[in-house]
Amino acid sequence: MSLVGGLRDVVPTPPEHRVWISRAEALDTLRCTPEELAQLVAAGLVEEDGRHDYCDVWNVGLLSGTGRSSPERIMIFFARMLKSYGADWVSARAYEIVGWAQCPRAEHCPSSEWSAPVLPDVQWQHEEIQAGRAEWRGRVELTGNTATVRDPRVREVWDDLLRRYRFHFTPMTLSSDVAGTRHRGVGDCDSLCQVLMSELLDRGVAAEQESGYIFGGARLGLHSWVRLVDADGEVKILDPAMALLSDLFFTPEYKAFCCGSGSNRVLRRASREGMFAAHPCVTEDGRIFYEFTLRSIRPGRAPGPRCSEGAG
Incomplete structure (x- = not known):
């Protein structure tokens, strides 16, 4: 998977419910390069005045399969806790x-x-x-x-x-x-x-x-x-x-x-x-x-x- 691959599975946040974060926050959440973020925008990630929707960014990271985004790191922590039954x-x-x-x-x-x-x-x-x-x-x-x-x-x-x-x-x-x-x-x-x-x-x-x-x-x-x-x-x-x-x-x-x-x-x-x-x-x-x-x-x-x- 990839960040762009994760974006394909994201249902975008309706415009009236968007909560904006800065470009720097998006980069930090996704743990990606500016070039990768630009690819996401080209593929359809909503951008407005250099800002992105908080939930859209987190959902891209969650579904990306890169293993490095903030939401994935949280889930990987859970997975370590839950590996024993x-x-x-x-x-x-x-x-x-x-x-x-x-x-x-x-x-x-x-x-x-x-x-x-x-x-x-x-x-x-x-x-x-x-x-x-x-x-x-x-x-x-x-x-x-x-x-x-x-x-x-x-x-x-x-x-x-x-x-x-x-x-x-x-x-x-x-x-x-x-x-x-x-x-x-x-x-x-x-x-x-x-x-x-x-x-x-x-x-x-x-x-x-x-x-x-x-x-x-x-x-x-x-x-x-x-x-x-x-x-x-x-x-x-x-x-x-x-x-x-x-x-x-x-x-x-x-x-x-x-x-x-x-x-x-x-x-x-x-x-x-x-x-x-x-x-x-x-x-x-x-x-x-x-x-x-x-x-x-x-x-x-x-x-x-x-x-x-x-x-x-």
């Missing part, structure tokens, strides 16, 4: 977690008022407020479970979704558009969950979307999945985004795991709005995202900063 995906894992939020006014921020992130499984142990920035440190233990969906109605909807759709990075303004996702045949975790829940409801199956974060590297990424009560009375998890990505980067075993099982790499959030920090400087047209990193606590190692941190 079974207990590794569900066993209890302890992590140190750091969360932070940064005001766009930086050191000129006039307020020290911040709200700590609401993550049901996290125990925050330390808070530090500086000019324009807040940071929280704590720990969390994540555990998954292995299960299989029994309800034939759910299996039918699931199999149909995996046949008809592909994963694409999608702007937040488009994720909730179920009709648009159906028309385009591509979507991210949010939009795929919306379609899945709509199809399940049409068959009389109640389901709810849950949101949180997924451990795909040091920094956590936003993620969504579907929770429902199966025919056997047990709660099951459906993760359509990771199942579709399994065809590109992971294993058939992990794809099957996504139909019913819960991963120990997923961290719940109290609400969808909980991804944004409450802060007096936040305006109606701008939001401040919480950011998080996780670091495994190995048996026998006390939590705390690494010895090399701060060393010259």
Whole structure:
């Protein structure tokens, strides 16, 4: 494959939903040369005043097969974590977690008022407020479970979704558009969950979307999945985004795991709005995202900063 080959499989972001990034950001995301970016533009990658659409660029990288783009590197990290099967995906894992939020006014921020992130499984142990920035440190233990969906109605909807759709990075303004996702045949975790829940409801199956974060590297990424009560009375998890990505980067075993099982790499959030920090400087047209990193606590190692941190 190639970057131009990846572009052929990209469903472009509708013009009214584009989020522009600079040429430098596009080059950094794709890890490509200016000549390669020019070839992409000649092949149809949208360019306007030297800018490119964020999701189009990320989708080109995801589908390119070069192995060097930012989205591929994230997926390769996942693939290393998921190469072993079974207990590794569900066993209890302890992590140190750091969360932070940064005001766009930086050191000129006039307020020290911040709200700590609401993550049901996290125990925050330390808070530090500086000019324009807040940071929280704590720990969390994540555990998954292995299960299989029994309800034939759910299996039918699931199999149909995996046949008809592909994963694409999608702007937040488009994720909730179920009709648009159906028309385009591509979507991210949010939009795929919306379609899945709509199809399940049409068959009389109640389901709810849950949101949180997924451990795909040091920094956590936003993620969504579907929770429902199966025919056997047990709660099951459906993760359509990771199942579709399994065809590109992971294993058939992990794809099957996504139909019913819960991963120990997923961290719940109290609400969808909980991804944004409450802060007096936040305006109606701008939001401040919480950011998080996780670091495994190995048996026998006390939590705390690494010895090399701060060393010259």
